[in-house]
Amino acid sequence: MIRFDDASVVYGGGVRAMSGLDLEIGDGEFVVVVGLSGAGKSTLIRAINGLVPLTSGSLEVTGRQVNDLNRSGLRDLRSEIGMVFQGFNLVDRTSVLNNVLMGRLHSVPTWRTILGRYPAEDVAVAAEALDRVGILDKARVRASQLSGGQRQRVGIARALAQQPKLILADEPVASLDPPTSHEVMRYLKEISAELGITTLVNLHFLDLATAYADRIIGLRAGELVFDGPGSECDADVFESIYGRSLTADDTMEKQAAL
Amino acid sequence: MTAATERLPTRLPRSRFAIGSAIGAAVLTVLAGRAVGFDLSGLITDLTRPNSVVEGLLSPDWTQIWSRRSRSAFIETLQLAVLATAAGAVVALILALYATEYGAPNRAVRVGIRLVNSVIRALPDLLWALLFVSAVGIGALSGLLALFFFSIAVISKLTSDTLDGLDQAPIEAALAAGASTTEMLRTAVIPQILPSYVSFVLYGFEINLRASAVIGLVGAGGIGERIQFFQGRGEWDKLWGLVILFFLVVFAVERISTFFRRRLV
Numbered sequence: 001m002i003r004f005d006d007a008s009v010v011y012g013g014g015v016r017a018m019s020g021l022d023l024e025i026g027d028g029e030f031v032v033v034v035g036l037s038g039a040g041k042s043t044l045i046r047a048i049n050g051l052v053p054l055t056s057g058s059l060e061v062t063g064r065q066v067n068d069l070n071r072s073g074l075r076d077l078r079s080e081i082g083m084v085f086q087g088f089n090l091v092d093r094t095s096v097l098n099n100v101l102m103g104r105l106h107s108v109p110t111w112r113t114i115l116g117r118y119p120a121e122d123v124a125v126a127a128e129a130l131d132r133v134g135i136l137d138k139a140r141v142r143a144s145q146l147s148g149g150q151r152q153r154v155g156i157a158r159a160l161a162q163q164p165k166l167i168l169a170d171e172p173v174a175s176l177d178p179p180t181s182h183e184v185m186r187y188l189k190e191i192s193a194e195l196g197i198t199t200l201v202n203l204h205f206l207d208l209a210t211a212y213a214d215r216i217i218g219l220r221a222g223e224l225v226f227d228g229p230g231s232e233c234d235a236d237v238f239e240s241i242y243g244r245s246l247t248a249d250d251t252m253e254k255q256a257a258l
Numbered sequence: 259m260t261a262a263t264e265r266l267p268t269r270l271p272r273s274r275f276a277i278g279s280a281i282g283a284a285v286l287t288v289l290a291g292r293a294v295g296f297d298l299s300g301l302i303t304d305l306t307r308p309n310s311v312v313e314g315l316l317s318p319d320w321t322q323i324w325s326r327r328s329r330s331a332f333i334e335t336l337q338l339a340v341l342a343t344a345a346g347a348v349v350a351l352i353l354a355l356y357a358t359e360y361g362a363p364n365r366a367v368r369v370g371i372r373l374v375n376s377v378i379r380a381l382p383d384l385l386w387a388l389l390f391v392s393a394v395g396i397g398a399l400s401g402l403l404a405l406f407f408f409s410i411a412v413i414s415k416l417t418s419d420t421l422d423g424l425d426q427a428p429i430e431a432a433l434a435a436g437a438s439t440t441e442m443l444r445t446a447v448i449p450q451i452l453p454s455y456v457s458f459v460l461y462g463f464e465i466n467l468r469a470s471a472v473i474g475l476v477g478a479g480g481i482g483e484r485i486q487f488f489q490g491r492g493e494w495d496k497l498w499g500l501v502i503l504f505f506l507v508v509f510a511v512e513r514i515s516t517f518f519r520r521r522l523v
Contacts, residue, residue, distance in 0.1 A: 079436030
């Protein structure tokens, strides 16, 4: 479970990226966070795994107070949280399998990592993760040789290899074309449902959000402005989140048609 | 003249700083030449005047190439260069990695390592050799130590420059997966820099081979000691024979190393 209590984040330049947030996300939920860029979507996600520290308030994730964690406590927390990135964040020069094995680093002894000799059971976990996203056959290929959609599937497999309780996806489809975006969203949704992994996805396309979310959270200028099921989230609600009427740029289908 | 040419914005004025620097450099060159008493005609007469050094160059003693003592000096030089490069490369990689912000999140550690790096880089090869010759005595061990530190300087400097231009995204991914600093460096950083690093190690080996001739002059073992020996006895023909042999070896090593380095990057 994730619980924000009057949580705020103020960046160095005085920018309030999160202000007085109260939010509870239960186990196994598939939540999509929407909002304009700069509304605090990335801050919300990065606060959960401690990449961005809270300025005030409290945040509890899988039974831990994130603010109170020291370096090794943070590593323990992060090992339970898989993260999927907009830019995939793969190491291009190494194999797909090595990239996925990065998800096992927390449980593999450091000396084995240094020698590159991963235990067989960790390789098995990585292979299973690759199989789940349908690219096990690419395991020995260099990451740089894959297409965008395949690269993001490697990103998902890497998160999955952590055997996480929670997956955070920060704009996972922003670098992909519409069909590939749907494919990636389907994988995220399927994994969350089948393995019971709580999942938070940042999106800025509204049609994608309503198509996949069990629950939508709307952010505007760091504040929570909407929290409800995807079915309740109509054009009026979106206008309140975006602070203006919708344009073709806000939905992926219409933008693709342009 | 077309309309577009007329609407072309006017050229930016040349930077005064650039003009000033160019004039400054020219003035300094002339002043330096005067200060050391440079004279082209003097140089030519001195070089063409008969002397034993130049005569030796014209008739080098090729037998040096097959002489047993020169050969063993050569083998010693190669051994020094290989050992020093291998050991120096490992230490250089560690020093370069932990001198970065992501390698050493703790500021004190980072500043400490950077200080060590600057000190090692500040000393030239000959000074390292002098230092160790006086510390551990004349011989191959002092040469080995000198070249070891010299390799660290060269390889860690070049590797650090590569580390500056690194893709930070995989680092974020490794940290988000709960990796420790060392695990992150091994999985997210080293694969990125490996080709350049191997290329720098080969380059370090080339430089060490050349430096081994210089450091031998102060008694740090290898081919340099043999050159020094012939110089002391005024046996210029033998000295030049040796130098030509040295040239051939360095040239061959450089070709081979360049061949491999092209393949890497």
